[in-house]
Amino acid sequence: MSSASIITPSGARYSRIMGVGGYRPERVIFNDELVEAIDSSDQWIRERTGIISRRWAAKDESVVDMAEAASRDAIVASGLEATQIDAVILATVTHPYQTPAAAPIVATRLGVQDAVAFDISAACAGYCHGIALASDMVRGGSATHVLVIGVEKLSDFTDLHDRSTAFIFGDGAGAAVVGPSDTPAIGPTVWGSDGSQWETIAQRESWTDLRDEWAAADESGGEHGWPPILMKGQAVFRWAVWGMAPVAQKALDAAGIRAEDLDAFIPHQANMRIIDSMIKQLALPPDIPVARDIAETANTSAASIPLATERMLREGQAPHGGLALQIGFGAGLVYAAQVVVLP
Ligand SMILES: CC(C)(COP(=O)(O)OP(=O)(O)OC[C@H]1O[C@@H](n2cnc3c(N)ncnc32)[C@H](O)[C@@H]1OP(=O)(O)O)[C@@H](O)C(=O)NCCC(=O)NCCS
Numbered sequence: 001m002s003s004a005s006i007i008t009p010s011g012a013r014y015s016r017i018m019g020v021g022g023y024r025p026e027r028v029i030f031n032d033e034l035v036e037a038i039d040s041s042d043q044w045i046r047e048r049t050g051i052i053s054r055r056w057a058a059k060d061e062s063v064v065d066m067a068e069a070a071s072r073d074a075i076v077a078s079g080l081e082a083t084q085i086d087a088v089i090l091a092t093v094t095h096p097y098q099t100p101a102a103a104p105i106v107a108t109r110l111g112v113q114d115a116v117a118f119d120i121s122a123a124c125a126g127y128c129h130g131i132a133l134a135s136d137m138v139r140g141g142s143a144t145h146v147l148v149i150g151v152e153k154l155s156d157f158t159d160l161h162d163r164s165t166a167f168i169f170g171d172g173a174g175a176a177v178v179g180p181s182d183t184p185a186i187g188p189t190v191w192g193s194d195g196s197q198w199e200t201i202a203q204r205e206s207w208t209d210l211r212d213e214w215a216a217a218d219e220s221g222g223e224h225g226w227p228p229i230l231m232k233g234q235a236v237f238r239w240a241v242w243g244m245a246p247v248a249q250k251a252l253d254a255a256g257i258r259a260e261d262l263d264a265f266i267p268h269q270a271n272m273r274i275i276d277s278m279i280k281q282l283a284l285p286p287d288i289p290v291a292r293d294i295a296e297t298a299n300t301s302a303a304s305i306p307l308a309t310e311r312m313l314r315e316g317q318a319p320h321g322g323l324a325l326q327i328g329f330g331a332g333l334v335y336a337a338q339v340v341v342l343p
Pocket of ligand 1 (some may be wrong): 038039040041044045048049124163164165201232233234236237240270271274299301329330331
């Protein structure tokens, strides 16, 4: 047996978010443009979800394009050059290629040479999963500066005749750079999954089922289908309302932070009523700023938390250097929460 021992890297003692960036597509879609196809109203959508409008990407604007734009902002905000990034983690469920992943393409476009680059699929919790991985990579010594991107073009996967999803989703990208820190600035992540509920938010058909449908349609001269994301709204709503506040509380406890110590609460932007219910369950003092980006952005899945963060910092709702609790939850079902120091 060999007596040689493996050298293992040692990383930074702590990690932090160094800068965030966001990209919102130009086209604004108000509720009124969507209601006719689903027999709904602007008032119903506002009352049941808090959504007033959302952004849709242009037809030729891709997940990669949006990710690149948000990443450039995040890298500038972090005070680094793109060449200092050595890993790119891209969270998405709407990159329309089974392979390759979007992350290596984004890395190359940014001028990042030889970066570790891969996609993760953790839906609306993707960004918080990415922050957890990035933090562990920086502390474990496998990377120094990790670019974490949450990006979605959900308009490509939305059935505009589906009453439970047509008005919910939006497009956009958010990004953050995670790097070494002298002080603790990313708390322990509380995360997990429940695959028994996978059907509550899911792409309608698998690509292989669709291939068979398309073959049948070709033979009969029928129309080709396209798989939208479906959601059992009430089941997801109940899971989020009753299951996610305890996860958020555990993230606070794990970091040794009390709700009243927070400078911002940045939950996934899924439904304003879910956000309000979490505030109540966490007994969050009323003066603590809460992300409510959903009103103008709707649910952008992996992009929702970094977009909301970027907005709160840009508009001065949350202080640079403040303590924020962030929690993502969605298809899988999966969730992840952590306390972070805002850049
Ligand atoms: C989708 C969602 C907004 C629907 O709201 P809801 O209050 O659960 O709606 P329900 O399905 O219970 O329907 C309530 C009523 O509104 C009606 N309704 C449903 N969709 C409607 C629509 N788009 N417009 C108008 N009325 C609608 C229903 O017919 C029902 O009418 P009734 O009371 O006369 O029977 C909500 O379930 C939700 O936000 N779910 C969670 C989404 C989420 O968190 N996703 C995150 C993971 S990514």
